[in-house]
Amino acid sequence: MTYRLPSLNSLRAFEAAARHLSFKTAASELGVTAGAVSQQVKKLEASLGIALFRRLPHGLLLTHEGEAYLPPITKVFADLTAATEAIAPEINSRKFRVGMSSAARDKLPADWPNGSGGLRNHIRDWVETGDVELLRTDEIDCLIRPGGGPYGDLALIIIPDSGGAQALHFVCKPGLADCRQARAIVQDLTRNIAPAR
Amino acid sequence: MTYRLPSLNSLRAFEAAARHLSFKTAASELGVTAGAVSQQVKKLEASLGIALFRRLPHGLLLTHEGEAYLPPITKVFADLTAATEAIAPEINSRKFRVGMSSAARDKLPADWPNGSGGLRNHIRDWVETGDVELLRTDEIDCLIRPGGGPYGDLALIIIPDSGGAQALHFVCKPGLADCRQARAIVQDLTRNIAPAR
DNA sequence: GCGCAGGGATAGAATTTCTCGCCCTCGGCG
DNA sequence: CGCCGAGGGCGAGAAATTCTATCCCTGCGC
Numbered sequence: 001m002t003y004r005l006p007s008l009n010s011l012r013a014f015e016a017a018a019r020h021l022s023f024k025t026a027a028s029e030l031g032v033t034a035g036a037v038s039q040q041v042k043k044l045e046a047s048l049g050i051a052l053f054r055r056l057p058h059g060l061l062l063t064h065e066g067e068a069y070l071p072p073i074t075k076v077f078a079d080l081t082a083a084t085e086a087i088a089p090e091i092n093s094r095k096f097r098v099g100m101s102s103a104a105r106d107k108l109p110a111d112w113p114n115g116s117g118g119l120r121n122h123i124r125d126w127v128e129t130g131d132v133e134l135l136r137t138d139e140i141d142c143l144i145r146p147g148g149g150p151y152g153d154l155a156l157i158i159i160p161d162s163g164g165a166q167a168l169h170f171v172c173k174p175g176l177a178d179c180r181q182a183r184a185i186v187q188d189l190t191r192n193i194a195p196a197r
Numbered sequence: 198m199t200y201r202l203p204s205l206n207s208l209r210a211f212e213a214a215a216r217h218l219s220f221k222t223a224a225s226e227l228g229v230t231a232g233a234v235s236q237q238v239k240k241l242e243a244s245l246g247i248a249l250f251r252r253l254p255h256g257l258l259l260t261h262e263g264e265a266y267l268p269p270i271t272k273v274f275a276d277l278t279a280a281t282e283a284i285a286p287e288i289n290s291r292k293f294r295v296g297m298s299s300a301a302r303d304k305l306p307a308d309w310p311n312g313s314g315g316l317r318n319h320i321r322d323w324v325e326t327g328d329v330e331l332l333r334t335d336e337i338d339c340l341i342r343p344g345g346g347p348y349g350d351l352a353l354i355i356i357p358d359s360g361g362a363q364a365l366h367f368v369c370k371p372g373l374a375d376c377r378q379a380r381a382i383v384q385d386l387t388r389n390i391a392p393a394r
Numbered sequence: 395g396c397g398c399a400g401g402g403a404t405a406g407a408a409t410t411t412c413t414c415g416c417c418c419t420c421g422g423c424g
Numbered sequence: 425c426g427c428c429g430a431g432g433g434c435g436a437g438a439a440a441t442t443c444t445a446t447c448c449c450t451g452c453g454c
Contacts, residue, residue: 084203
């Protein structure tokens with residue numbers, strides 16, 4: 001019953017890097033720097049005693065072993081996610097609390113987000129604010145503003161204005177940037193963005 | 198593709214504690230202190246937002262959720278181990294280098310370990326030594342002596358002398374104490390131990 | 395030749411994890 | 425009834441791990 005395993009952090013780094021074939025892209029997915037990913041992967045390779053990547057001067061390639069390792073590792077993470085969601089649904093299906101500045105509000109339909117059918121499943125409520133600090137204190141999950149920044153280590157998704165003039169900024173913690181809720185909201189914003197009334 | 202997961206360390210702590218229904222036993226399996234396991238489990242519970250254990254004044258009980266969580270988590274670790282062994286067989290099937298003091302040697306059959314059929318699959322070679330330091334420097338994987346100590350943070354398995362007088366000590370790093378090789382050797386020692394010639 | 399993108403190494407900072415010491419509760423036992 | 429041991433909780437500080445920030449090098453495109 002004793003398992004002798006490499007550390008999860010290393011494995012996550014490997015999994016992301018192998019999927020993207022890039023330390024840099026993996027790093028941004030994980031919300032850390034490329035150096036950190038590189039180190040974790042190196043550590044993993046050392047602990048396994050085998051090379052998982054071939055470092056080419058211009059990018060990465062999986063070795064034979066790396067190629068064999070990736071699918072089961074991806075599956076393990078998926079299983080883990082599934083098991084975790086099963087007992088703690090909160091973690092991924094919790095609805096977002098949205099912060100929105102009044103300027104951003106003006107660029108969206110008057111009844112947003114209530115008017116947008118599907119969004120009700122992803123948004124719990126919203127408050128009028130432009131304060132990035134509320135993201136850091138977890139009082140809101142994402143913030144919609146008509147630009148601004150800098151946002152430090154927060155993730156930013158820019159929603160281009162269909163009219164051409166000004167875009168919207170969707171800001172959240174890096175780990176939240178790619179989750180279901182964020183994607184749904186961003187997609188909806190993209191559809192509903194409108195020139196100032 | 199972004200997974201939001203609790204840390205592997207927490208999960209390992211939970212898995213071991215849930216299997217043993219004891220932080221203390223889990224701690225010794227993992228080679229850390231009970232406090233560390235307790236903290237990791239608490240951290241996991243906090244990150245999931247649910248209680249996994251009921252702490253009774255005299256021991257642990259799994260909550261309903263903990264009960265549901267354990268089997269998939271155990272499976273995940275098993276899968277991970279399998280996948281890792283598949284590409285890096287070294288990690289678990291490497292043969293042991295055994296250290297043995299001359300006194301211990303005298304309590305075993307003259308041709309041990311070569312005489313014991315199955316052991317060839319688990320032992321690479323052996324050297325005559327009683328030096329615990331060689332364990333720490335990884336020059337040997339386990340050490341067999343006719344008693345002694347203290348061994349600090351090393352794991353000790355006592356093999357009782359069938360004659361009744363004196364036992365043998367099997368010493369190794371905590372992480373190795375429960376692996377296939379160690380179990381095979383300990384079992385064989387138990388069978389073959391004999392009073393001094 | 396130059397700029398840029400992507401990786402590698404390293405040192406130091408930041409965070410996480412572990413240990414240690416002490417507290418509390420409970421059960422068994424003299 | 426008092427004492428002891430087992431098991432867990434908590435907090436401070438130490439130790440280990442991980443991350444960042446830099447600077448370097450290589451190869452590509454212009």
